[in-house]
Amino acid sequence: MSSDVTEQKLVDGSSKAEGRVEVFHDGSWGTICDNGWDLRDARVVCRMLGFEGALDAPGSARFGQGSGDILLNLVGCDGTEGNLVDCAHLGLGVNYCGHAEDVGAIYYSGAHPNSVGVRLMGGSNGSEGRVEIRYNSTWGTVCDDSWDLQDAKVVCRMLGFGNASTAPGSAEFGEGSDDILLSHVGCDGTEDNLADCAHLGFGVHNCQHNEDAGVTCLLRVRLVGGSNDAEGRVEVLHDGSWGTICDNSWDLRDARVVCRMLGFDGVLDAQRSARFGQGSGRVFLAYVRCEGTEGNLADCAHTEIEYYRCSHTRDAGAVCYSGAHPQPFQVRLIGGSNDAEGRVEVMHNGSWGTICDDSWDLRDARVVCRMLGFDGVLDAPRSARFGQGSGRVFLAYVSCEGTEGNLADCAHTEIEYYRCSHTRDAGAVCYSGAHPNPFQVHLVGGSNDAEGRVELLHEGSWGTICDVGWDLRDARVVCRMLGFDGALDAPGSARFVHLVGGSNDAEGRVEVMHNGSWGTICDYSWDLRDASVVCRMLGFDGALDAPRSATFRQGSGRILLSYVECEGTEDNLADCAHSGIERYSCSHTRDAGAICHSGNH
Missing domain, CATH: 3.10.250.10 (SRCR-like domain)
Structure with a gap:
C-alpha cells in the first residue's frame, strides 16, 4: 500500500465508535472490501483512531454502502500493527468487490466489556496447562494458530504469575472437550485480558482440539528474613500475593534455581524448617523437584498451588552466592591406566568420596577434566568402570552445563543426600592438546x-x-x-528460504529449499501477503512489494511452488496454501520476488 493512505474514519454509525471504515487516498475517501476482514484488521484501525480495541468487524455493508473507490481487499493484519499500511493486502485499488461488501468496525474504550476468565488444565502443576477461557458462562479452548509467547504472557498475568516461559501448541497438555472459543490470537503482551488481544472473534475458528494452545508460566521469587540479600526464606508471587514453599524434598538443586532467578551465580545451602523465620502468607508450593538447570521454579516439578497443607514451620530457604564458589571442591582421578582417566573423587571435610553416576554425562566430566588442567573430555564412564571406591558417595545427580569452573558450581544434591552404591561410581577420560578425534x-x-x-x-x-x-x-x-573469522548468525528451525539477486539483503528473488536444493516460486497469485510471510521468515518486519515476472532475474534451479496463497499472518510458507511441490509447469520468466522492510513502514 502506498504511504499516501494517511487517514481512516468511521462513517454512518450510531456513535463515533462504530461505522463503515473508509481510508483516504489521493484526495478521496474510499472503502475496504470485506474479503478476509476480521477483528484483527478492525483492531488496527481502531487503535489508529484512539480506541482501546475492537468488538466486532462486520462486513456486507452493515453501516451502508460507500460511494467512492474500493481501495483495499483481502487485508490481512495480525492485529499488532500500528497502521494498516503494515498489513498484507492485494494492493491499492486491486479488488473484485462491490460496495455491498464494504467493511465496518465497532470499537470500545477502557476495559473490554466482555472480558474472559482463564484457567489452566492438564498440566503437571498449577503453573502450566491447556489454556481454557470462560466466555458467556461457558469454558472453551484456544486454537494454537499464531499462538506465541506474547499471548502466553497475557494468560500468565491474568493468573497472577510473573511471566511466561513457553507457549506450546498441538495440545501438548491434552485435548479439551468443550468448544474452541478463540483462534489467531495476537497479543502484544501488555494486555490485561485475552479479550483485549486481536483474534478472529469468539467461536470463529477452523481448528480441531489437537491444536489446543497451552502455556507454562514463570513464578516470581524473593528472599525474606536473611541477614543480607543473598539469603532468606523463599517466597513466590501468585495471584498478587506472596507465599512460601514447603520444605518437602527441598534441596540444593531447588535452591540453585531460585538463586539463579535472582541473579546470583549459585547456591551454598538449601535451608529447611523455617531457618529464616516463618512466613505469614499462604504456603503455595510443596514437593518442588528441580534438576537444578531450569531457568524458573515453574519449570520444575511441583504440586499444584496450595494442593498440600503445610505449616509455616517448614518454610524453605536458600543461601546464594555471586562470583566463584567460596567452598570449591577438589577432585582427583583414581584407578585409571594413566593420570588422564579414572574414577572421579571429590574432597569434603578432609575425606575423599565418589560421585554417583545418576545423570552423569560428558558435560559433567568436562568440568572435572578442566579442573585438573586438561583441555577437554573424551568419555564420561559410569558403573564403576575404573573400580569401586571405598569411601563415602558424596554427590549424586550432578548436572553441569559444561562451562563451569568447578563441580561446586554445577547443580547437584546435598552431600550424601541420596544413597548410592559404589557399583555406580562415575569416571572421566580427559585429554590434553588437540582433541584426538576431532569432528x-x-x-x-x-x-x-x-x-x-x-x-x-x-x-x-x-x-x-x-x-x-x-x-x-x-x-x-x-x-x-572452516577457516572463517567469526559467525554472523546461528539460525535454527531449518530456515529454508532466502532472497537472491537484489541490490541488498532485503530484496530479491524468493528461493526455497527442498530435498537439499534451492528452487524458485512461480508468480501465479503471488501478492503482498505471500511476500510478507517470506520477509518475516527472514527476520524483517514486513513486505513493501511482491514483484513478479523475474524482476530480480531468472533462477536456474527447479520451480518448486506455484499458486501460493497466504493469509499474510503465517509464520512459514509451508503453512500457506499452495499447489504442491512441482505440481504445475512454469517458466523462470515468472519467478516471484520480495522487497522487505524493517521497523515502521
Missing part, C-alpha cells in the same frame, strides 16, 4: 560457502545438529573450524 564439519544448502546447514562427519556418515541450545557461540566454533 569434520561442512555447510550445506546455503547460497554461498559461508552459510548453510551444519553437518558433521561421524563414523563415515554425515549428520545434522539439533537446534536445541544452538546459539552464536556454537556457530562461531563451526566457522572457525
Whole structure:
C-alpha cells in the first residue's frame, strides 16, 4: 500500500465508535472490501483512531454502502500493527468487490466489556496447562494458530504469575472437550485480558482440539528474613500475593534455581524448617523437584498451588552466592591406566568420596577434566568402570552445563543426600592438546560457502545438529573450524528460504529449499501477503512489494511452488496454501520476488 493512505474514519454509525471504515487516498475517501476482514484488521484501525480495541468487524455493508473507490481487499493484519499500511493486502485499488461488501468496525474504550476468565488444565502443576477461557458462562479452548509467547504472557498475568516461559501448541497438555472459543490470537503482551488481544472473534475458528494452545508460566521469587540479600526464606508471587514453599524434598538443586532467578551465580545451602523465620502468607508450593538447570521454579516439578497443607514451620530457604564458589571442591582421578582417566573423587571435610553416576554425562566430566588442567573430555564412564571406591558417595545427580569452573558450581544434591552404591561410581577420560578425534564439519544448502546447514562427519556418515541450545557461540566454533573469522548468525528451525539477486539483503528473488536444493516460486497469485510471510521468515518486519515476472532475474534451479496463497499472518510458507511441490509447469520468466522492510513502514 502506498504511504499516501494517511487517514481512516468511521462513517454512518450510531456513535463515533462504530461505522463503515473508509481510508483516504489521493484526495478521496474510499472503502475496504470485506474479503478476509476480521477483528484483527478492525483492531488496527481502531487503535489508529484512539480506541482501546475492537468488538466486532462486520462486513456486507452493515453501516451502508460507500460511494467512492474500493481501495483495499483481502487485508490481512495480525492485529499488532500500528497502521494498516503494515498489513498484507492485494494492493491499492486491486479488488473484485462491490460496495455491498464494504467493511465496518465497532470499537470500545477502557476495559473490554466482555472480558474472559482463564484457567489452566492438564498440566503437571498449577503453573502450566491447556489454556481454557470462560466466555458467556461457558469454558472453551484456544486454537494454537499464531499462538506465541506474547499471548502466553497475557494468560500468565491474568493468573497472577510473573511471566511466561513457553507457549506450546498441538495440545501438548491434552485435548479439551468443550468448544474452541478463540483462534489467531495476537497479543502484544501488555494486555490485561485475552479479550483485549486481536483474534478472529469468539467461536470463529477452523481448528480441531489437537491444536489446543497451552502455556507454562514463570513464578516470581524473593528472599525474606536473611541477614543480607543473598539469603532468606523463599517466597513466590501468585495471584498478587506472596507465599512460601514447603520444605518437602527441598534441596540444593531447588535452591540453585531460585538463586539463579535472582541473579546470583549459585547456591551454598538449601535451608529447611523455617531457618529464616516463618512466613505469614499462604504456603503455595510443596514437593518442588528441580534438576537444578531450569531457568524458573515453574519449570520444575511441583504440586499444584496450595494442593498440600503445610505449616509455616517448614518454610524453605536458600543461601546464594555471586562470583566463584567460596567452598570449591577438589577432585582427583583414581584407578585409571594413566593420570588422564579414572574414577572421579571429590574432597569434603578432609575425606575423599565418589560421585554417583545418576545423570552423569560428558558435560559433567568436562568440568572435572578442566579442573585438573586438561583441555577437554573424551568419555564420561559410569558403573564403576575404573573400580569401586571405598569411601563415602558424596554427590549424586550432578548436572553441569559444561562451562563451569568447578563441580561446586554445577547443580547437584546435598552431600550424601541420596544413597548410592559404589557399583555406580562415575569416571572421566580427559585429554590434553588437540582433541584426538576431532569432528569434520561442512555447510550445506546455503547460497554461498559461508552459510548453510551444519553437518558433521561421524563414523563415515554425515549428520545434522539439533537446534536445541544452538546459539552464536556454537556457530562461531563451526566457522572457525572452516577457516572463517567469526559467525554472523546461528539460525535454527531449518530456515529454508532466502532472497537472491537484489541490490541488498532485503530484496530479491524468493528461493526455497527442498530435498537439499534451492528452487524458485512461480508468480501465479503471488501478492503482498505471500511476500510478507517470506520477509518475516527472514527476520524483517514486513513486505513493501511482491514483484513478479523475474524482476530480480531468472533462477536456474527447479520451480518448486506455484499458486501460493497466504493469509499474510503465517509464520512459514509451508503453512500457506499452495499447489504442491512441482505440481504445475512454469517458466523462470515468472519467478516471484520480495522487497522487505524493517521497523515502521
